[in-house]
Each structure stands twice: as C-alpha cells, then as structure tokens.
Amino acid sequence: MSNDQIYDDILKYLTENGETGVNVLAKVADIPLSTMQRYLEKQKYFRKTENRKWDIPDNVEAEVKT
Numbered sequence: 001m002s003n004d005q006i007y008d009d010i011l012k013y014l015t016e017n018g019e020t021g022v023n024v025l026a027k028v029a030d031i032p033l034s035t036m037q038r039y040l041e042k043q044k045y046f047r048k049t050e051n052r053k054w055d056i057p058d059n060v061e062a063e064v065k066t
Contacts, residue, residue: 014054
C-alpha cells in the first residue's frame, strides 16, 4: 500500500468520524499497527490532539484555541 493510499484512507475516516486513535486507523487502512504508528509520526499533515488521538489540522487548531 502506498503512502498516498494510507493518507487518503486516514483523511476520509477522520473527516467523517473526527479524532481517533492509531488502532482504529490501522484497521481502516488494513495495515499493521506499528506501520501506522511510524507513518503518523513521520508525516506532516495529521496532528495529535490533547487526548493523544489523531485528527485533521483544522480541528486540532480549533481545539487548542478554545
């Protein structure tokens, strides 16, 4: 699976469902948990929330401002 496909799967899921953990994202993308964790730590788009879950940047910035 390419990084572009992983990105697309994560973006679609987070847009529809909001912040979520790495376990769920690994299941959605159908890749091993460790691979998803490494991908999320290295990429520059998705952000970790205060709850230690992942979300799209617009939602994380809004959470920090409130």
